[in-house]
Amino acid sequence: MPSRLEFACGWCRGGVWFAFALMAGLAALGGCASDTHNALGRVIVGVGPRAEVVSDDDPRLRSAPPAAGVRVQSKLDPRSIDSKPLPTVRADGDGWFVIPIDAFGAGILIYELELEVEGGGLLPLRGAIVAAPTSRERVLVTLPPSDRRADHQPDLLRDTLELGRPYMRGER
Numbered sequence: 001m002p003s004r005l006e007f008a009c010g011w012c013r014g015g016v017w018f019a020f021a022l023m024a025g026l027a028a029l030g031g032c033a034s035d036t037h038n039a040l041g042r043v044i045v046g047v048g049p050r051a052e053v054v055s056d057d058d059p060r061l062r063s064a065p066p067a068a069g070v071r072v073q074s075k076l077d078p079r080s081i082d083s084k085p086l087p088t089v090r091a092d093g094d095g096w097f098v099i100p101i102d103a104f105g106a107g108i109l110i111y112e113l114e115l116e117v118e119g120g121g122l123l124p125l126r127g128a129i130v131a132a133p134t135s136r137e138r139v140l141v142t143l144p145p146s147d148r149r150a151d152h153q154p155d156l157l158r159d160t161l162e163l164g165r166p167y168m169r170g171e172r
Helices: 004-034 156-168
Strands: 037-045 050-055 071-076 096-101 112-118 125-131 137-143
Touching (some): 112 137
Antiparallel strands (some): 037 096, 112 125
């Protein structure tokens, strides 16, 4: 017959593992809650205006002409009751921007961003909704030159071919 000490130690051993697993899970959740996730993106000049989430190795992130100094305003989860405005940022000289997202599980859980992007000489982008990018994704915003509106007649075929150019070259 086991002694009281043996019985208590056997119970404690199981309880210790359970407590350890519980504490590790809470620490992981606490880490998600306290860290700020940075949504990285780039604004380029091209056919648009539009916004999309792309892989961090998308060739347009490196080869397309940048839209420097544009203002990027964003809102976290715009379709929810408690949507949250995020800090307004400016794109650097190469068109890159960083939006800090301080929300529980940002970068892991699924969030949406509503973007408003505008800059001198470019048509603005208003109300575009994209998924918040993970650490291996980027937000790609494409803005056309504003003078295009005056002399550009809408041409669906030409615009579609321009948007499909990376696919035709095998870059996507």
